[in-house]
Amino acid sequence: MSELSILPPTPNFTNPFATYWIDAWQRSILYLDVMKRRGAQYEEQAARTAPHVLDYATELVCDGRSLARPVNYGLVRIVPPADVVIDPLKRPFVVVDPRAGHGPGIGGFKADSEIGVAMKAGHSCYFVGFLPEPVPGQTIEDIVYAEATFLETVIERHPQADGKPCVVGNCQAGWSVMMLAALRPELFGPIIISGTPLSYWAGVEGQYPMRYSGGLLGGSWLTALTGDLGAGKFDGAWLVQNFENQNPANTLWSKQYNLYSKIDTEAERYLGFERWWGGHVTLNAEEMQFIVDELFVGNRLAAGEIRTSDGTAIDLRNIRSPIVVFCSKGDNVTPPQQALDWILDLYDSVDEIRSLGQTIVYTVHEKIGHLGIFVSASVARKEHDEFASNIDLIDVLPPGLYEAVLEPRGEAIDHPELVGGEWIMRCETRTLDDIRAFGGNDIEDERRFAAAARLSEVNLANYRLFAQPAVRAAATPPVAEAMRHLHPLRLSYELFGSKNPWLAWVEDAAEFVRINRLPVEPDNPFLAFQEQLSNQIVDGLEHWRRLSEKVAEETFLAVYGAAPLQAALGIDQDTSRPLRKAPKSLLSGALLETRIAALKEKIAQGGTLEALARSLLFVGMVRGRADERGFEAIRRIRRSHAGAGQLTLAGFKALMREQYFLLLIDEAEALEAIPTLLPADIGERRKAFEILRDVLESSGALEDAAAERLERVAELFNIGTEEVDSNPTPGAANKSARVRSVS
Structure with a gap:
């Protein structure tokens, strides 16, 4: 390829526009190269039998496909790096990754991670991950019991450990861990649930509109339709799409612009994250239907209304291990209300928590987003590091409700020789009023969400009766596979992959650009204009987001707050008593x-x-x-x-x-x-x-x-x-x- 196709004739380096133009053109070539590498990385991950993004060597301990109730989950031991010393007397850590559209490994994809800080504190670490394709017929209950087998295996492997395993459940994995802990409390040491929704209706009006999605879509019939169109499989790319829709400014502009504007320094970090972000997995349609019906729309877990196949009620009050809840005000997927209001659903007072011998510790970050709870290095070095270092303190706390407060160690504290890290953790007693202070639903909101759940049941029944047979007949496995490949998120990777002949020139061009790189000066006025234009685009997309969220909320409140609709759906109109409360025994x-x-x-x-x-x-x-x-x-x-x-x-x-x-x-x-x-x-x-x-x-x-x-x-x-x-x-x-x- 001619150099003239990459660079213009020798520019006038005293002309701000010329220097900006040459830099912008070079950045465009390098950006395309990163996109091409991203596509190749996507293809490489998709070709692997067990793709993950763990930054550590592993050895398989238990394959869930070999269990009596087979699942696509597995337990692996994390092989400690050479410079890490493991204390065999310390309790092991078991990190369970979320299966919510992406592949496994985010809990340990770098040194500053949940796995990394636990090993640094001297704990053996295990990881529960999964394969891209589910075992035909596996259910959420099967996965829960498989996790029980994994914990039994870990306990058997560490007879000298001073305490049962600490189990870390991220996002979706958190509620499955909590379900298991309610059924098999003897298997658990402390439980850490990060960014985990357990009270799915909860929130504050004017914020966190994702909770309205189920009602605005008419309930879970659309989940059933998507599963049927997938020939019995639910494509996790749709879950990722739902997440990206929460922040259109980042999805449509900021993420890619940040790479383009910092192309000389940002490429490796971007590719490292995209390796996980593009690893889409599938679920059985039955699994996803359970999640939406019982949890997202039904909100039945905290109310004790979910039962296993043998009729056992899953009551979170049966958990005997300390529960650590880590959430953030900046998380629009699992805001503090959804992470904490299950406590209000289950207990009438802190005395009731104490009487049941339960210990609940929560900490609320001020601004980190949902993904940052799992992937942020600063969060790993602070919150997760303190949890790992002080897990025994949490384990022996007297029953009750606490907030974990972290303060810098400083130089003037009393007895610094008793502090192991850069932060001091103290657990301060709290009451249920402290949870209520975050805001939440009133009785009118609860009735609206109950109406949405009831309408979901009606619509799902109608879909199954009138449309499902025809959809299943039309959606054969080859058709379903073709539809998965045509998903917009997958196309965004595959269009830049090796099958695109129009990008064959990019690699050589990028190499030439790197050799002849001429970055623009930071004070270039056209670079400042570029930044200003980017900010305006972000502001416009943010305005669109706020407007659409406002319309969505007002629509939900108006439709499901209508008294005739609630009466037709059989919603109790008596506002003098709670609509939904876990039963007492x-x-x-x-x-x-x-x-x-x-x-x-x-x-x-x-x-x-x-x-x-x-x-x-x-x-x-x-x-x-x-x-x-x-x-x-x-x-x-x-x-x-x-x-x-x-x-x-x-x-x-x-x-x-x-x-x-x-x-x-x-x-x-x-x-x-x-x-x-x-x-x-x-x-x-x-x-x-x-x-x-x-x-x-x-x-x-x-x-x-x-x-x-x-x-x-x-x-x-x-x-x-x-x-x-x-x-x-x-x-x-x-x-x-x-x-x-x-x-």
């Missing part, structure tokens, strides 16, 4: 009373460890928070104290929870029993008290009510108040010496 109340009676008999039982735990909780409860520094101090005591060192983490957790419940049941009697638990020797009591104070003051000096409670404990230990006040907060070295003397 009288058996749970009876079991709770039996448990309380059994615990009361243990108030005067135990020794120094029980007295220390009870005292620690008594003082700490009034502070309303648990700090990672305090837990690290406890961890050191547990490792050094003769009695505590014999406890497993599960035993230590049981000890702390038992003492916590004793204080809740009868605080006065529990405190009065402390002297009977302590050794008779005053010197031993003093050493035990000093250890207690060190732990309490590890995250800062005690003030007000907490200081008063410590004085009360000093009296119970038979330690004078003046001795408590006169002793300064000791350093780490003195603390270690006292721990050794007690042990």
